[in-house]
Amino acid sequence: MNFIRSLRFKFIVGLTLIMLPLFMLLYYNNVYAMKVVRDQVSLTNMNHLAKSVEQNERVLQETNRYLYSLGERDPDIISLFFLKYGSGDYIIAKQRIMNKFMTDIGFYNLIDSFFLYDAVNDDLLLATSGNYDVKMSIVQESMPVQMQQLEGEIQKPEWSIVRGDTWNALVKTVRINAQFYAGALVDMNALNHPEQFTESGDRGGAVIVGGDGGALSDSALNSAQIKLAAAHITGLNNPYQVISEVTSTGSARQYLMLGIPSAMSEMNYIVLLPEEDMMRNLPFFQQIIRLLPIGAAVILITAMIFLRQLLFRPMNVLIRGMRRVSRGELDVRLETPSSSELEFVTHSFNQMTSEIQHLKIDVYEEQLRTREAEFKQLQMQINPHFYLNSLNIIHSLASLQKHELVQQMAGHLADYFRFSLRAGKRVIRLDEELEHISHYLKIQKLRFPNKLDFVLDVGPDLGHYVLPPLTIQPFVENAIIHGFQRRTEPFVIRIIARETKTLSGSDSHMGNEDDSILQLSITDNGVGFEKDILERLQQGQYAEDPGGQHIGIWNVIHRLLVKYGEHAGLQFRNQTDGGAAVVIHMPAQTEEEEGRAYAEPVDRG
Known part of the structure; x- marks a missing residue:
């Protein structure tokens, strides 16, 4: 029997053609709803991120202007160039500079430290809000590199990234004159504001990463998540990205990734939002997308089992009976099915085989009676x-x-x-x-x-x-x-x-x-x-x-x-x-x- 021409094949195709558009519409509706949630969440968090980055960049630009103006407007710094090193006037001028730096730290809320470096006498003046020794060490280690970068070049507004053992910072150094250099130090953690972002959940968070993908600030994200985000830095020009992480159990976990590159340094502001938490208001849509193929298969199998009992099995019995009759087995009798339509067909078949059986006997007897007439x-x-x-x-x-x-x-x-x-x-x-x-x-x-x-x-x-x-x-x-x-x-x-x-x-x-x-x-x-x-x-x-x-x-x-x-x-x-x-x-x-x-x-x- 040709399966393509069978009722079973035609019913499967017909049911599939009916169900497929419905499932596709449901699937599209769910995907669209999830996309709307992603768009809205990404828009909200991107606004927060853009506002935070804009605020940080503005403070860094204002700090640049402040540092550039020190050599022209601050008389104490100008006088140091003419005073004898170690003299009483020299020490008093340094103290006034220290007091002014401490006052300005409170005005520029992101700035952690201001410093003045005497390159001739290798003397460093550091005004900071805390951890003096650590920050002094960072500035001393970075100064040779900073001075080398400033030699013979026009001073640029970018800030340099300085990595410490437990603490990373942004450093900006300007040359006052041939002897003195002024600069500012910013704690990377002060630039990161994870509390501003919604839907971050327990597994999300914000982080600042460098151009090499390494983390520059503290973050609630683990090292695997930071590595995953760093691998997708090239896509920060998109409104958002949906990225996947394979967990230790082998399952996939999806995140919504937002990011803005900094214009003041080679760093990127990254926000990672887990979709499980972001979509917690749409659990039905998430689950139904996963269950759509299973639901379609269950419906199709259930329909096939129902039709097999109601239609296909009685038809197969009828076909087998007809094949036996075609082989000459006229004593075939079929059981009456439950369906009234098929009951009529089965009854007609049994009646037909009975009539054929009696006709065969009659024909055989007629052949015996007419054999002599056939011969004549x-x-x-x-x-x-x-x-x-x-x-x-x-x-x-x-x-x-x-x-x-x-x-x-x-x-x-x-x-x-x-x-x-x-x-x-x-x-x-x-x-x-x-x-x-x-x-x-x-x-x-x-x-x-x-x-x-x-x-x-x-x-x-x-x-x-x-x-x-x-x-x-x-x-x-x-x-x-x-x-x-x-x-x-x-x-x-x-x-x-x-x-x-x-x-x-x-x-x-x-x-x-x-x-x-x-x-x-x-x-x-x-x-x-x-x-x-x-x-x-x-x-x-x-x-x-x-x-x-x-x-x-x-x-x-x-x-x-x-x-x-x-x-x-x-x-x-x-x-x-x-x-x-x-x-x-x-x-x-x-x-x-x-x-x-x-x-x-x-x-x-």
Whole structure:
């Protein structure tokens, strides 16, 4: 059975086509809702981040202006260049500078320290709010690098990143004159404001990372999260990014990543928001997206199980019953299903098989009663079994409402009957005989769809030759009855008509070489003749048992011998590539020639 043409396949496709748009709409709706949440959360947190970064950058720019103005506006710093190092005035000036730096630290809220460095005397003045030793160490270590960067260059507004063992800072150094350098120190942690960001949850947070991806500030994020964020720094030009982290358990965890690069230094402000916490107000949407494929599969499987019980299983039982009937098992009876529609079909099937079984018995009894009549009326031989089978086929097709096949069957059967009414004639044309055979084989093809085929190969201008009626049909019937068994490939019957001058084989002595011979071959690709039956046929034993199973063969040869004598004959053989072959030869005559050459055959019935 072709699965693509089955109801099961069509129902699966139909249900899928109905469900797929619904699931796609639901999926799109959920994805869209999640996208809206991402957009809104990212917009809110990006506004906070932009505001915080803008505030930080403004303080750094103001600090730059403050440092650049020290060499021009601060008289104490200017006087140091002219005072003797270590003198009382020098020390008093340094103290006033220290006091001013401490006052300015309170004004510039992000600045942690201000410093003044005397490069000639290697003297460092540091004003800080705490951790004096640590910050003094950081400034001393960074000064050679800062001074080297300022040599021979125009001073730039960028701040340098200085890394300590436990503390990172931004450092800005300006050159006052050839001897003095002033600068400011900013704690990286003062630039990071994680408390401003919503939806960060327990696993989210903010961090400042350098150009190399390393963390510059303290953060609630762990090292794996910081490394994950650093790997996506190149995408900070987007409004937001959705990135994934593979946890130790093998599951994926998604984050919403926001970021802004700093214009004052080579660093980036990063915010990482876990989607689990961000989407906590939409648990239904998150779960339903994961369950959509499972739900679709469950619905489809449930529908298939329901239909299997309701429709497919009763139909399979009915199909198996019909196959058994086609093999001749007429005692098949099907159980009544629960569906009222299928109950009617099953009841009709059981009634049909019962009627066919009784008809088969009736036909067999009729065959026994009419055998003698068939023998006496050789040219009007009728096979009730064939007719009844044809009628039953029409009945079955009508029950299945295959009206076009019923019309074809009835048409071929009508033509077949019409020929039988003409079969009392002495001779008929070859094209009429072949037309009759064609109707018979087409009826058989309707009985065995896709299992039987035939080929009529008639030489040119042979249709006007005559022969006794029903000469070919018995051999075609025998081929179908005996050769069409246990087939796994189509059964093909070939009928070939040729005109020759001589006969082939051992019977060539029967004809005159000057006479034309009409040679008819009936071949098939079936199982062929059994060895013992072939020997009996080749020995002509079919002519000695007119009441036996070869009455059809005896019928044909008897009429040929009566009409043509030794000028006609039969040959039987098995083909080398399989199948049986029967060859009939007789004089090739038209109806006028036949009337002149032979006398009317004697009725021996």
